[in-house]
Structures are given as structure tokens and as C-alpha cells.
Amino acid sequence: MKKVYALAAFLLVLLKISVCFAEEGAGFKEITLKPFDEVKQGQTIFINIKTPEPLEDPVFKFKNKKYRLFNLKENEYTGLLGINVLEKPGTYKISMKDKTGNLNDRAFIKIIKNDLPSQNIKVTKQMAGLTASKRELSRIKKMKGTVTNTFLGALPPYDSPAEGCVNSIFGLKRYYNGKFSGNYHKGIDIKADEGVPVRAITGGKVIFAEQFRLHGGSVAVDHGQGLVSLYIHLSKIDVTTGKQVASGQKIGEVGKTGFATGPHLHWGLYINGTPVDPMIDWIKPVKICM
Ligand SMILES: [Zn+2]
Structure with a gap:
């Protein structure tokens, strides 16, 4: 309480x-x-x-x-x-x-209007061949629909979930090899070395902790009342589905699994299934390395 x-x-x-x-x-x-x-x-x-x-x-x-x-x-x-x-x-x-x-x-x-720039990503042949499995699509869908009664977290602003600098902000229009992908960036990318700890931004309950084809090593945390955080491309996962996590608890390590050009943490914050910019009101100022 x-x-x-x-x-x-x-x-x-x-x-x-x-x-x-x-x-x-x-x-x-x-x-x-x-x-x-x-x-x-x-x-x-x-x-x-x-x-x-x-x-x-x-x-x-x-x-x-x-x-x-x-x-x-x-x-x-x-x-x-x-x-x-x-x-x-x-x-x-x-x-x-x-x-x-x-x-x-x-x-x-x-x-x-939030005038957000575009970003081109060099996609390798191997990356281009990656598609989301049915299983990961259904897990992401479940995550977006998660709204629970009790707020399990602490007060924002939170510490960044990984030590490093932001090399891709929220909302960028994503181009793959010069062609518009139709997607925008639904979180922020934190550039860090492989193995750097990834921490839960605040308390919550693990919705899933799994290896996926497109998202790579993935952990989603339900903080309650419609607030959910997602951490992907992890090289290592330290938690299991259904487990309670504390604020700042290590949940995994930075990696480049799934659709990633190099080691980084993609971190997304969702409200009632809608991705929002976590750098406005939600986390303490972070270094930008774009
Ligand atoms: Zn990303």
C-alpha cells in the first residue's frame, strides 16, 4: 500500500x-x-x-x-x-x-506534432530473413493486453535499465537499407557491451522471459495498472515467467540476439498496449550517443 x-x-x-x-x-x-x-x-x-x-x-x-x-x-x-x-x-x-x-x-x-527524424539501418541478409514466430507474436499481443489492478512499481523517474548511451530514440521512422519499413521505433536503444546488466526499471511481475526469433532474448514486466516494460535482444535471461521482480533487479544481460546490428538494449514502455516515449517523464536524463 x-x-x-x-x-x-x-x-x-x-x-x-x-x-x-x-x-x-x-x-x-x-x-x-x-x-x-x-x-x-x-x-x-x-x-x-x-x-x-x-x-x-x-x-x-x-x-x-x-x-x-x-x-x-x-x-x-x-x-x-x-x-x-x-x-x-x-x-x-x-x-x-x-x-x-x-x-x-x-x-x-x-x-x-512530435517532429521525429528518420533512421536508416543497414540490414544484413541474415537479419532480413528474420521474421517473428507465431509464438512471439502471441506473447507480444498478450503483453499489450496486460492491465492489472495493483501498481507494483515505485515512483518515476526511474534509472535507465542499462548503463550506456541512447543511440536510437523513440519514434524514429525506420528505413531498412534506404527503404521505409512502415515502422517507427517503439522504444529506445541503449548502446552497451554484451554482458552489461539489464535491470527492471521498477517493481513488477514477469509476463514472459523467453528467447524469440525476431526479438531475441526478451523479458516483459507488468508493473500494474496498464504499465508494462519490454527488454529485448538480451544475451542472457535471469528471470522466469510469473516471477516478481524488484526495482533495479537484474533481469538479464545486454546482447545482440534477434534483429540487431550490434549489442544494445532495446527498451520499450507501454501504457494499455500503446508504446510511449520513456524519456519523457519516466526516466532520469540519459546520455545520448547518436
Ligand atoms: Zn530498438
Whole structure:
């Protein structure tokens, strides 16, 4: 429970500017969005709600999709919204509701273009022949659909999961041998020597820890409440599926297994299945070596 309270406290500190909705009658309802006005493609929105009355099954809706708001402590709720890096810029509505009717509010947020550069990757014949197996595709799908009740982590910002420098940022348009792959980079790459420890960014439970064809040695960790982290191309895996991991616990070692040109850690952070930029709000500043 301590961690949950700590998360709530963190959110309150982080949410510097509040969007408040005053209600008639006893007490006030306070709804806070961080950021509250503009958000970049690929960025995370932190939602915090304090109400005078308890809520029942509170949810928020974004683009016709419902997401859960989680109970932090008495009459306080939180939710995370990951903005897709390909989301069309414009003004969007976030509506919030619950079964009692105590929550029936909306907020508007402007999504702005995140001008991300392109990156060309020299793909070897051997790499070009690599495709994802059915098994790894189903595991990734399961990972993206993982939303559990309890937050198992500590407060961001976290330490980088591996010591090294970032040589590929989030959201880059990926070209393979000069041709657009149709993909964008769904995480960050941390360049490091083979064998450098890879650590869980914060506490959680291992969704899978397996060797895959395309992703290589892979570990996915469920931190709870829709937050999941993925670590791939590992040369060694130190954890097993279903195991609880502590913040900073070694889960494996940097490698170049799967679709990789050299040793590095590809680290992805997902919110309700949407990859977000982990370098905005989630980790402490890291060295860039692009
Ligand atoms: Zn990568």
C-alpha cells in the first residue's frame, strides 16, 4: 500500500497546474491532467481525480475507447493515457465517468506534432530473413493486453535499465537499407557491451522471459495498472515467467540476439498496449550517443 500512496503523492507533486472542476454542494472534485493543455505524439498523460464521494468503476474515454481509472486511496483515483506516436494532431476530448454519476466530466487536450527524424539501418541478409514466430507474436499481443489492478512499481523517474548511451530514440521512422519499413521505433536503444546488466526499471511481475526469433532474448514486466516494460535482444535471461521482480533487479544481460546490428538494449514502455516515449517523464536524463 505504501507504494500506492507514494504514487499518489508523486502525481500530486508532478501535476503542477490543475484543471479543477468545482461541484455544487459539499466538497470539491479535483481533476488534474499532466500535461493539461498540450501533449506530444508519443507522450504520456497522467490523470488524477479527487472526489468528495467515492466512485464506482470509474473510467475515462479517449477516442471511443474506455480505460480504467484505479483507486489510489480513499476517494482518489488515477489513470494513464499513452498517446500514439502516429496520432493525428488536433484537439481531443477525454471524458470521465463512473456508475454513481459522481464523475461525469470532460477535459480537452491538444495533441501536437512530435517532429521525429528518420533512421536508416543497414540490414544484413541474415537479419532480413528474420521474421517473428507465431509464438512471439502471441506473447507480444498478450503483453499489450496486460492491465492489472495493483501498481507494483515505485515512483518515476526511474534509472535507465542499462548503463550506456541512447543511440536510437523513440519514434524514429525506420528505413531498412534506404527503404521505409512502415515502422517507427517503439522504444529506445541503449548502446552497451554484451554482458552489461539489464535491470527492471521498477517493481513488477514477469509476463514472459523467453528467447524469440525476431526479438531475441526478451523479458516483459507488468508493473500494474496498464504499465508494462519490454527488454529485448538480451544475451542472457535471469528471470522466469510469473516471477516478481524488484526495482533495479537484474533481469538479464545486454546482447545482440534477434534483429540487431550490434549489442544494445532495446527498451520499450507501454501504457494499455500503446508504446510511449520513456524519456519523457519516466526516466532520469540519459546520455545520448547518436
Ligand atoms: Zn530498438
